[in-house]
Amino acid sequence: MTAVTVVVLAAYVGNIVLANWTSTHWSPLQFGVFAVPAGTLWAGMTFTLRDLLHEALGGRGVLGAIAAGAGLSWLLATPQIAVASVLAFTTSELIGSIVYSRLRGRAVLGAVLGSNLVGLGIDSVLFVPLAFGGFALVPGQVLGKTVATALTVAALLAAKTARRAVRR
Structure with missing residues (x-):
């Protein structure tokens, strides 16, 4: 495993921890x-x-990371947030990973965008009613995750452009 892979894995798990912690301890924004x-x-x-x-890790590595994220959800949140998170997270991450692997042959950024959009929709529709008892926060959750997707895809595009410029 490369240093970059370790950083991405730590960021992945760290984001899960932060998502569950803030969902448990902070009011909606x-x-x-x-x-x-x-x-x-x-x-x-x-x-x-x-x-x-x-x-970096392939499908099996992603499954391990998803399992780690789901396990941490049980440890870091209230029971209601934990159940909602594990169900929504596991479902959306598995389906998103399948979408990514199917689209990956065409273009990495297209695969990222497609898998993110599918994942954020599934996650939002499952998580919000289970965690908060209704659908009122779904539009805000979809909007927030769409913004996160736009930011991360823009960062990947910028990194790709910078790599190309360095190679020249």
Whole structure:
């Protein structure tokens, strides 16, 4: 395992920890008309980090990372947040990983974008009602995760462009 892989794995697990901790201890954030669960941005970044792990560790490595993330969810949150997180996280991460592996042959950034959009939709629709008892926070969660996806895809695009410039 390379140093970069270790950093990405630590970031992946760290984002899961932060998402569950903030969802448990902070009230939803208000952005205009949208109420956004506090852990949304952290949770949104896990989708791209999962795809980077897929590149580095393959499908089996990603499954191990998903299991570690699900296990940490049990330790770091209230029982209601933990159950919601494990169910939503495991389902969305597994399906997102499948989408990524199917799209990966075409373009990495397209695969990241596609898997993130599928994952954030599934995660939001499952997590919010289980964690908070209704669907009122789903639009804010989808918005927050979409912003996280846009930021992480933009960062990947910038890194790809910088690598190309260095090679020239």
